Every structure is written in structure tokens, then in C-alpha cells.
Amino acid sequence: MWRDALLVGGKDLRIELRSRVATMQIAPYAILVLLLFGFAFDQNHTLLTQAAAGLFWLAVLLCSLLAVQRSYAIEAVDGARDGLRLSGLDPAGIFLGKAGAIAAQLVALEVLLGFGIVVIFGADLRDPGLLVLTSVVATVGLAASGTVYGMMAAGLRVRETLLPLLILPVVAPVLLGATQAWMAAFGQSGTDGWRWLGLLGSFAAIYVALGILGFSTLVEEA
Amino acid sequence: MDTVIRFRSAVALVGRFPVLAGVDFDVGPGEIVLLRGANGAGKTSLLRACAGLLRVVSGEARVLGADLIADPRAVRRRVGLLGHATGLYDDLSAADNVRFAVRASGGSLAAVAPALERLGLTGRLPATAVASLSAGQRRRVALAALAARDPELWLLDEPHAGLDAEHRDLLDALVRDAAGHGATVVLASHEHDRAEGLAGRTVTVAGGMTTATPTPLFLKASTDVA
Numbered sequence: 001m002w003r004d005a006l007l008v009g010g011k012d013l014r015i016e017l018r019s020r021v022a023t024m025q026i027a028p029y030a031i032l033v034l035l036l037f038g039f040a041f042d043q044n045h046t047l048l049t050q051a052a053a054g055l056f057w058l059a060v061l062l063c064s065l066l067a068v069q070r071s072y073a074i075e076a077v078d079g080a081r082d083g084l085r086l087s088g089l090d091p092a093g094i095f096l097g098k099a100g101a102i103a104a105q106l107v108a109l110e111v112l113l114g115f116g117i118v119v120i121f122g123a124d125l126r127d128p129g130l131l132v133l134t135s136v137v138a139t140v141g142l143a144a145s146g147t148v149y150g151m152m153a154a155g156l157r158v159r160e161t162l163l164p165l166l167i168l169p170v171v172a173p174v175l176l177g178a179t180q181a182w183m184a185a186f187g188q189s190g191t192d193g194w195r196w197l198g199l200l201g202s203f204a205a206i207y208v209a210l211g212i213l214g215f216s217t218l219v220e221e222a
Numbered sequence: 223m224d225t226v227i228r229f230r231s232a233v234a235l236v237g238r239f240p241v242l243a244g245v246d247f248d249v250g251p252g253e254i255v256l257l258r259g260a261n262g263a264g265k266t267s268l269l270r271a272c273a274g275l276l277r278v279v280s281g282e283a284r285v286l287g288a289d290l291i292a293d294p295r296a297v298r299r300r301v302g303l304l305g306h307a308t309g310l311y312d313d314l315s316a317a318d319n320v321r322f323a324v325r326a327s328g329g330s331l332a333a334v335a336p337a338l339e340r341l342g343l344t345g346r347l348p349a350t351a352v353a354s355l356s357a358g359q360r361r362r363v364a365l366a367a368l369a370a371r372d373p374e375l376w377l378l379d380e381p382h383a384g385l386d387a388e389h390r391d392l393l394d395a396l397v398r399d400a401a402g403h404g405a406t407v408v409l410a411s412h413e414h415d416r417a418e419g420l421a422g423r424t425v426t427v428a429g430g431m432t433t434a435t436p437t438p439l440f441l442k443a444s445t446d447v448a
Contacts, residue, residue, distance in 0.1 A: 004326075011311070011322050018351065019313040078360075079307025082275060086309075087326035088299030220277075220294075 001212075004093025005100060008084075012101035015074055022105050026066050030109055033059040034116045049124075052117045053182035056110075057175050061142065063109055064171075065164055067102045068146035072154045081154065084219075091216035095147055099211060103143035110135050126187035130194065134185065137200045138178040144207035145170055151218040173203050226251055226375055226406040227272055231281035234271050241267035243430035244281065249408060254401050256421035257410040264430040265410035266305065269377045272408065273303040286374055299327050302373035304381055308364035312353035316343055316363045319352055323367035337370035342392065357384045369396060376400055378409040382416060394420050 016022045037055045041048040075081040084094065114135075118125075125131065149166040153159040177199040184193025227249040234242040241264055249255050257265045270276040272285055274294035283289070288296035310319045320334050338348050341362040352360055361384045368376065376397065382390050397407050397420060410427075411417035418424060426433045 007322070007325055011314070014318065015311055015313045074311060074313070077312055079305060079309045080311055082303075082305065082307070083309030083323070084326075085275060086273060086298050086301070086303055087323065088295065088328075089326050 001090045001093040001096065004089045005096035008089065008094050008097025009100040009104075010097075012071060012074070012098060013104060016070075016101070016105060021070055022067070022108075026063050026070070026105070027109060027112060029066065030059050030063045030113055031116060033062060034113060050183075050188055053186060053188070054175075054179040056113055056117050056182065057138070057178045059113055060106060060110060060139075061168075061171060061175055064102070064106055064142045064146050065167060067105050068150040068167070069160060069163055071098050071102055071147070072150045072159070075154065091219045092212040094219065095151075095211040095215035098150075099140075099143040099147040099208075102146060103139050106139045106143060107135070110139065124186060127185040127193065130197065131182060131185040134178055134181040134193070134197055134200065137197060137204050138174050138181075141174045141200055141204035141207060142171060144204060144211050145174075148207060148211050148214070148218065151215065155221070173199060177203070225249065225284070226253075226286055227408070228284045229268075229271075229278075229282065232271065232278045232283045233280045234267060234276050234278050236267070236276070241276070241430055242271060242278070245271075245427075245430070245432050247425065247432050249406055251406055252401055252404055253423065254397060254407040254409070254421045256414075256417045256424045257408065257427050258412075258414060258417075258424055259410075259427035263427045265427050266379050267430070268427060268432075269303060269305070269379050269408065269410060272375070273301045273377055274298050275303070297375075300373055301375045301377060302368040302371050303377040303379070304364055304368055305379045306383075308352075308360050310352045310360060310363055310367075313351060315349050315351055316355065316359075316366070317348035319363055320367045320370050324370045327371045327373075329371050333370040333372060337366040340369060340392075340396065341366040342389065358386060358389065361385055362389060365393060365396065369400075372400075372405075374405055376405055376407040376409075378407065378411075380411055381409055382411060382413050390416065 034055065038048065041051065075084060146167055149170065150163060153163045153166060156162060177196040180189060180191055181193040181196040183189035184191055225248050227247060229245045229247040232242055232245040233240055245268060247268065257268060259265050267276055271278050271283065274290050274297050277294055278291050283291055285297045286300050290297065317334065317338060320338060321331060324331060324334055343362055343366055347359065352363060355363065381393055385393060401407050409417060409421065
């Protein structure tokens with residue numbers, strides 16, 4: 001399973017490096033979203049700073065949709081998905097590989113956006129450990145759930161429009177939990193950020209388990 | 223193993239439509255079998271069913287000893303299918319595509335360079351992104367991936383399509399070599415003259431069924447002995 005995951009993840013990342021879709025389209029899109037939020041709240045810098053965590057995770061969530069769509073678009077061209085099925089790769093390995101590649105792209109994006117919110121929104125960091133852990137766990141949750149629902153929609157002709165409808169309601173807990181944990185890390189909230197991190201961990205664990213156990217069926221039915 | 227492929231009254235559905243409507247089909251080890259039939263007759267469906275990509279829902283379907291009704295995935299790593307689509311990744315180079323296909327199926331990377339060379343993919347072509355290649359070159363990359371994987375059963379759907387005369391000859395030689403080394407080949411083609419010269423036996427497919435399938439010599443011999 002792990003060998004297959006490395007093989008599929010490496011292939012997806014190599015394709016992204018060659019095609020530069022992540023660097024030339026998804027990353028600029030994320031920065032643009034942050035800038036537009038900045039313009040929208042320009043008159044109220046206090047509000048902008050307080051909303052920084054939520055806006056950051058909203059931007060990450062929108063970009064994760066693009067990353068998931070891209071991950072399955074490369075399999076839709078010229079029968080590549082059949083090639084993947086025919087290779088006999090472990091479906092759990094395919095899931096982990098695709099989710100890992102999406103997570104790696106999201107982490108790079110989050111580092112970029114993290115600098116963005118410090119520079120554009122002037123956010124002040126209090127608990128870097130909570131912030132980093134939240135980012136990692138929320139990213140795993142987004143990548144795992146996105147990979148599961150991406151495969152569900154992969155065989156449908158309306159997948160581009162259906163995918164956001166499938167994913168956005170499901171990842172609402174990630175948006176909520178990550179935002180609350182980050183606000184705690186920024187010292188903007190009196191809530192216990194580590195409890196929100198627990199929620200994010202449960203979400204990630206559920207979708208990683210679902211992907212490992214159920215991806216075989218999804219691959220066959222897509 | 224008496225037969226590489228043994229289908230009896232095999233039925234496969236796409237939606238509710240029976241694309242295979244009770245197929246009887248036998249192929250022995252080392253045979254090259256041509257499937258012929260009109261468009262929509264079920265040739266591609268039969269090849270996909272043999273690869274375990276199209277689920278057979280009733281009857282009997284055994285490929286390389288594996289029961290495809292119980293587990294269609296069981297046989298996939300031992301089978302190579304070249305369909306209408308090449309199954310290649312546009313943004314990867316020709317060599318990367320072949321390497322990925324070989325590693326995914328658990329093969330040896332040592333087979334990659336000879337396969338590329340055999341298919342005439344030399345010079346700058348192995349390092350070129352597949353998206354930049356012509357249709358014929360893409361087809362050759364897909365064939366190189368198939369050759370490098372060296373499957374036990376080759377399933378070829380219109381393999382000559384998009385190839386020039388020189389590379390059609392190359393493909394025919396590749397298929398004969400594979401069969402000579404013990405692989406079994408089933409191909410579907412509308413280019414009857416060329417394909418019949420390659421195949422040892424022809425099976426006609428019509429309406430999702432095989433018709434007038436002659437008994438292969440090896441089966442006839444074993445029946446006579448029995």
C-alpha cells in the first residue's frame with residue numbers, strides 16, 4: 001500500500017511540477033482571493049485582522065477544490081483512469097498517494113498564504129505550535145475528504161460543478177475548527193484552540209479511514 | 223492451465239444494456255486471436271471484460287485462471303490492454319509514462335529502455351512530454367508501456383490505428399514476438415487483411431455474442447484424448 005501510495009503521489013506531484021498549474025494558477029488564485037478580501041474590508045483594519053483566520057481557511061478551502069478537481073482531471077484524459085485500474089495498484093495506495101499529493105500542494109499554498117495574512121492583514125501570532133498543528137491536521141482532513149468525494153464524482157459528466165456541492169458542506173467542520181483554533185493561536189479568541197484541534201483530528205481520521213477502506217469500491221464504480 | 227480465456231454465457235451490462243449477451247469464448251496459451259465485427263458489436267466490451275474492467279454479471283468468466291465474476295481485479299496486473307485511449311499522462315514524458323506503467327504493475331525498470339527503443343522512440347522522444355507527440359507517437363508510447371510490462375495476456379483494440387506502414391509492421395513483429403515468448407494475444411481490428419495475417423484464428427462478434435467460434439486445435443486435441 002505504501003509503495004503504491006508513493007508511486008501515485010510522486011506521479012501526481014511530478015505532473016504538477018511539469019504542468020505548473022499549481023504554481024501558475026492555483027497559487028495566484030489564492031493570493032487574489034486574499035487581496036480581494038483585503039479590498040472588501042479595507043475601511044476596517046481591525047475587522048480584517050480579526051477575520052484573518054477565517055479568510056485564510058476560506059481561501060485554502062476554495063483552493064483545495066481546485067487541487068482536487070485537477071487531481072482527477074489528469075486521470076480523465078485519454079483513459080488514464082482505466083490505466084490506473086488496470087495497473088493493479090492497491091486502491092488504498094491510490095487514495096493515500098492522491099491525498100498526499102493534494103496535501104503537499106495545500107501545505108505549500110498555506111505557507112504562501114500565511115505570509116500573505118501576516119503582511120496584508122497584519123496578524124499577530126501567539127501560539128505557533130497550535131497554528132502549525134492545526135494547519136497539518138486540517139490539511140489532512142481537506143485532502144482526504146476531497147480525494148474521497150473527488151473519486152465519487154470522477155466518472156460523472158457533471159463532475160466539475162458537482163464537486164463543490166459535494167465537498168463544501170462536508171468540510172464545513174474543517175473551516176469552523178481550523179478558524180477557531182487559529183483565532184486562539186492569534187490570541188483573538190478565548191476558546192480552547194486545542195479542543196478544536198481535536199475536532200479536526202477526528203474529521204481527518206474518519207476520512208483517512210474511509211478512504212483506505214472504501215476507495216476500492218469508489219475506484220470500481222467511478 | 224488449459225485455457226487463458228474461458229467465457230461461457232457471459233453477460234455484462236453497461237447501465238441496463240447488455241453489451242455482452244451470453245458470450246462463449248475460449249483462447250488458449252500462445253494464441254493470437256482476431257475479433258471481428260461491426261461497430262457496436264461488442265468487441266471492445268469483450269476485451270474490457272477480459273481485462274476485468276467491465277464486470278461480468280452472470281455466466282462464467284475465467285482469465286488466466288482467475289474468476290472475474292468473483293474478483294475482476296484479480297487478473298489486472300497480468301493483463302495489458304491497449305484501447306482506443308492510450309492511458310498516458312499528457313504532462314509526463316514518454317519515458318516517465320512507461321516507467322510509471324512498469325513500476326505500477328510491479329515490473330522491472332530494466333525493460334523500459336529496450337521497449338522504447340523497440341518502438342522507435344529514440345533521440346529526444348523519450349524525454350518529450352506526451353502532449354507534444356503526434357497521435358501515432360502516442361500510440362507507440364502506449365505500446366512501449368505494454369511491451370515493457372510484458373503481460374501474460376495482450377488485449378489490443380484497433381492497435382494499428384494511427385500508425386504508419388513502418389510502425390504497423392513493427393507492431394505486428396512485436397505481437398508475434400510476444401506470442402512466441404508464450405504470451406496470448408486477442409486483438410480487435412477493422413483492418414482485416416493485416417490482422418488476419420497476424421492472427422491464427424478469427425472470432426466474429428455480433429450483438430454482444432460470439433458466433434461460429436471454431437474450437438481451437440489445442441482444445442479439440444484435449445477433448446479427443448479424453
